[in-house]
Amino acid sequence: IIFNAMHGKYGEDGYIQTILNSLKIPYTHSGVNASQIGMNKILTNIYAKSCQIPVNNNAVIHKNDLISSNYLIERKSVIKPVAGGSSVATFILEKNQFLSDAQLDEVTHFTDSNFFMIEEFFAGNEIAVGILNDKVIGTCKILPAEAFYSYNAKYDSKATIYETPAQISETLREKLHTDALKIYNA
Numbered sequence: 568i569i570f571n572a573m574h575g576k577y578g579e580d581g582y583i584q585t586i587l588n589s590l591k592i593p594y595t596h597s598g599v600n601a602s603q604i605g606m607n608k609i610l611t612n613i614y615a616k617s618c619q620i621p622v623n624n625n626a627v628i629h630k631n632d633l634i635s636s637n638y639l640i641e642r643k644s645v646i647k648p649v650a651g652g653s654s655v656a657t658f659i660l661e662k663n664q665f666l667s668d669a670q671l672d673e674v675t676h677f678t679d680s681n682f683f684m685i686e687e688f689f690a691g692n693e694i695a696v697g698i699l700n701d702k703v704i705g706t707c708k709i710l711p712a713e714a715f716y717s718y719n720a721k722y723d724s725k726a727t728i729y730e731t732p733a734q735i736s737e738t739l740r741e742k743l744h745t746d747a748l749k750i751y752n753a
Contacts, residue, residue, distance in 0.1 A: 569594040575652045576679045580606040618749040625686040643688040650680040696747035703744045708733035
């Protein structure tokens with residue numbers, strides 16, 4: 568059995584899962600379809616909506632249009648690749664703000680996706696819900712060391728706090744468990 572600990576493109580997007588399936592090698596991780604959907608923010612939003620789970624208003628823009636027009640943000644938003652992980656090339660911009668030169672450079676050199684999502688910003692806690700064998704196994708509240716759960720906050724910072732189990736109300740916990748299972752099953 569392969570213990571799949573690969574991240575991002577090829578590891579979480581269904582690519583390695585397709586190869587392992589064709590070779591009939593068992594592996595840990597979600598299957599091909601769930602991996603492809605989970606790594607694509609547009610498809611994930613479609614599935615969430617189909618489960619009556621609210622998603623933020625968003626638009627999709629081609630990488631070249633984002634770079635060439637230096638897109639002006641109309642309201643506080645999160646800019647992120649449609650297909651990508653670890654918060655690489657992900658930024659929070661205020662209303663009437665443009666990407667900085669450093670951010671434009673990061674978008675220019677991002678190769679995992681040619682499309683970016685501009686999603687209306689929503690302030691709140693980041694809570695992960697773990698599911699194993701069709702059952703919720705717990706929650707984790709992520710308290711990043713920075714303004715948001717950036718690449719640096721995930722992998723480089725020693726100050727990010729992972730609160731397990733998440734200290735949240737039982738009402739919220741039940742709602743998160745229900746929604747997580749809905750989208751997991753979808």
